[in-house]
Amino acid sequence: MTDARVTVLFLALTATRARAVVRHSHWLLERGVDVVLVTTNSDPWYAEGLDPRVRVHTLREGEGHHPLPRGERVLVFRLPRAVLARLAATGGPVGRAGRGLSRRYERVADLFHRKVFLRFYKALRPYLLWRVARRDVLPAIDLAAVSEMVVADSHAIPLGWHLARTHPDLKVGFSLDRAAYTDAHEPGEPDEAVAAEV
Numbered sequence: 582m583t584d585a586r587v588t589v590l591f592l593a594l595t596a597t598r599a600r601a602v603v604r605h606s607h608w609l610l611e612r613g614v615d616v617v618l619v620t621t622n623s624d625p626w627y628a629e630g631l632d633p634r635v636r637v638h639t640l641r642e643g644e645g646h647h648p649l650p651r652g653e654r655v656l657v658f659r660l661p662r663a664v665l666a667r668l669a670a671t672g673g674p675v676g677r678a679g680r681g682l683s684r685r686y687e688r689v690a691d692l693f694h695r696k697v698f699l700r701f702y703k704a705l706r707p708y709l710l711w712r713v714a715r716r717d718v719l720p721a722i723d724l725a726a727v728s729e730m731v732v733a734d735s736h737a738i739p740l741g742w743h744l745a746r747t748h749p750d751l752k753v754g755f756s757l758d759r760a761a762y763t764d765a766h767e768p769g770e771p772d773e774a775v776a777a778e779v
Contacts, residue, residue, distance in 0.1 A: 587615065587726060587727075587728040587762075588614070588615040588616070588617055588723070588726045588727045588728065589605075589609055589614055589616055589617070589727070589728060589729050589730075589731065589762075590618075590619065590724075590727045590729070590731070591606070591616065591618045591619070591730075592619050592730065592731070592732050592734075592737035592741050592744075593618065593619075593733035593737055594619075594620055594621050594640070594710070594734060594736040594737045594740070595620075595621070596622075596625035596626060596629065597734050598733050599625060599626055599629040599631075600629060601733070602618065602631075602731075603626070603629050605757050606631065606632055607632055608759070609757075610632055610634055610635070612762050612763075614762055615636070616635045616636070617637075617722055618631070618636070618637045618638070619638045619640070619714065619718055619737075619740070620638075620639055620640070621639060621640050621641050621644070621710075622639060622641050623637045623639050638718040638722065640710050640713050640717070640718065643714075643716065643718075644706075644709065644710060647712075647713065649702065649705065649709065653694070653702075657690050657693060657694060657698070658694075661686055662683070665679055665682060665683040665686060666683070667679075668682070669683055707739030707740070708739070710739070710740055711743045714740060714743075715743075719744075724748055724751065727751060728752065728761065729752045729753075729754065729757070729758060730744060730745070730753045731753075731754060731755070731756065731757050732753065732755055733755075741753060
């Protein structure tokens, strides 16, 4: 391994492989390799013991501010709740009707969210996350210093594909090439497929 600082970029949108990524991150940090993790939510990673030296970039806030999920929250939940709350606060028969209508509406809104919106959103989410990453996260990562990008879960595959397409010289894989970060005098360790662990 050379003396120049290099970076390994992990893409893991969920924490399903957190134990493996955390273990690899610690191993790399011990060898002077910088580690960057792109995920949706950092909380489970720190709960799993992720070293604070790992630079974590999350997509959660950017995703939450996107017009599509924000619009659904406003139109399906917030606006109707506000109208029904005012109706329920009037008192008398109108207030009672408003409270009953409010309970029924909550069930219908929840059903719409789960059965209609989430199915539609699931198909669009990979593209939306790529747009969020490109706008909010990638400018903060020095991709020229990244020696390897590891796609650590199946949810990160679309993001990894977009990154690989826009940066064709970037080494991309589903497993960490430990040999690239092992000194000649250090006993070699077999490559470990992040996606196959845990």
